Amino acid sequence: MSLLSLLLGEKKKTATVAKERLQIILAHERSGRGGTQPDYLPALQRELLAVISKYVRIDSNDLKVHFERQENLEVLEVKIELPEPGPAR
Amino acid sequence: MSLLSLLLGEKKKTATVAKERLQIILAHERSGRGGTQPDYLPALQRELLAVISKYVRIDSNDLKVHFERQENLEVLEVKIELPEPGPAR
Numbered sequence: 001m002s003l004l005s006l007l008l009g010e011k012k013k014t015a016t017v018a019k020e021r022l023q024i025i026l027a028h029e030r031s032g033r034g035g036t037q038p039d040y041l042p043a044l045q046r047e048l049l050a051v052i053s054k055y056v057r058i059d060s061n062d063l064k065v066h067f068e069r070q071e072n073l074e075v076l077e078v079k080i081e082l083p084e085p086g087p088a089r
Numbered sequence: 090m091s092l093l094s095l096l097l098g099e100k101k102k103t104a105t106v107a108k109e110r111l112q113i114i115l116a117h118e119r120s121g122r123g124g125t126q127p128d129y130l131p132a133l134q135r136e137l138l139a140v141i142s143k144y145v146r147i148d149s150n151d152l153k154v155h156f157e158r159q160e161n162l163e164v165l166e167v168k169i170e171l172p173e174p175g176p177a178r
Binding site (some may be wrong): 004027030032047055075 | 091092093096099102108109110111112113114115116117118119120129132136137140141143144145149157159160162163166
């Protein structure tokens, strides 16, 4: 299954109302067992959201963050529901 | 299938050598048919990579960018192979 079909499938399940959504996924695969490298995903996530908020208005109520770790793979998923594009002012 | 199992599956297929990898996926779902909103994913991608390069050294040869659009969903995927963590200096 390709990533696009997975996301499309997810979309169809949740998409009761067609909304503008942005999803950011960070997958970090470590090479060694419990590598000694510090875990930078949390800090990276904050900075990425700061960059994204320059492009779209992010309301913290519309933000869902999910973190999972399995074997040497860490996946950070941020889902943002975007406000409806207002009428052109 | 969850996102984590998809990424783990992908990892097992490609992971001949355990390398440090970072994968960033941006999925943008537009609400309307061909929304009038400008397409900000390319610019957003450049800025996200600039942020990430503050955390890890990115060599453009180790960077793979893949973009797909289907229905009202656009998926931008950036795969970065990270240099092996050097010996502690």
